[in-house]
Amino acid sequence: MPEAPLLELAKVTLRFGGIQALSQVSFTLREGEVAALIGPNGAGKTSVFNCICGFYTPQEGEIRLRGTRVSGLKPHRVARLGVGRGFQNIELFGTLSCLDNVLLGRHLHVRAGVLGALFAPRAWWRDETAQRRRAEELLELLELQPYRNFPVLALPYGVQKLIEVARALASEPRLLLLDEPTAGMTAEEKDEMMFRLLRLRAELGITLLVIEHDLRVVSRLAERIIVLDYGVKIADGPPGAVQRDPEVIRAYLGDTRLAEVSA
Incomplete structure (x- = not known):
């Protein structure tokens, strides 16, 4: 029997009144993976983090950590199960x-x-x-x-x-969620942060899911990219495949591809 993924989102839907923040979002993360979650402002990236951490409870779907359902649990209980988080604004x-x-x-x-x-x-x-x-x-x-x-x-x-x-x-999390860890940094500071995060993965064996807007950072840090647009997952794969996806180019990058941004 194959080992359960570290994290699994299965058709997660989140609504605030008449506003649908997430719609049927599904993806998994393997142990030790480094993945980036990208998308335009308002795409639902932070909502995904809040659902994983227990700050929000989705109306539909499930979130599982090592096969155990965590959607609906209080944040302190999710943290005890091995989820750590860094915020966009320094807290x-x-x-x-x-x-x-x-x-x-x-x-x-x-x-x-x-x-x-x-x-x-x-x-x-x-x-x-x-x-x-x-x-x-x-x-x-x-x-x-x-x-x-x-x-x-x-x-x-x-x-x-x-x-x-x-x-x-x-x-001591097994899964570390970082919301724009390089926001506001100089190029040199961003390079230093990328080096530190990859070293953490290598030395501690943790899994990283990172929200990031700097596509240069994304292309160098993540081995996999998940793209949201208006709460819908529109792409999921390695940077080379995502950069060529017509939906990603239309929704997030315009006429600029990841490879050109990271050059």
Whole structure:
């Protein structure tokens, strides 16, 4: 029997009153895959993320993670099943240090609560040490150690975006959803982010689904591209096939193809 895909969307439909945000959207992701979700503004990309994470519940269809239905579950339960997320706009605590922001992402793995701190201080300290050790490992992996004690607001924008990735990774997800991780970056910062994300896939074995508007980034980062237009999936395949798809050219790229953009 073939192994179930890591993520499966089956005919997912999402409506807000009379507005249909998603219509019968279906796709799967294999373990370790790097895929990009692209489309014009309003195509439904973020709605897909919100459905996967449990922020929205689709009216029709199913979302399964390793064969287990997650559509309709609360966000914290989806996170516990192995889904992490980074947002389009930076959602960090600006006055806290880089390290403290990453530690906040460890909340799913904290074992000792308030009572543990009061009545079992040795166990609490062991747990605290373990959480800090893992946070430090993530800072090392993303080369963020030089910024560990700086408040986030004092750091460059590109570094802040990396910290947000580190915080999302702190929950130890198997599937990482990133919403425009290179938005607002310089070309050099984008190249650095692509390098970091591909390194994460190689070293941690995680699966990446990335919303991205920069087609140069898409063509170099993703091995597969899923295209939405007005909530409908119109293409799904490797960059070479997607760039030649007439529907993609019409809906998203006009007369410009991925290969020309990435040249």
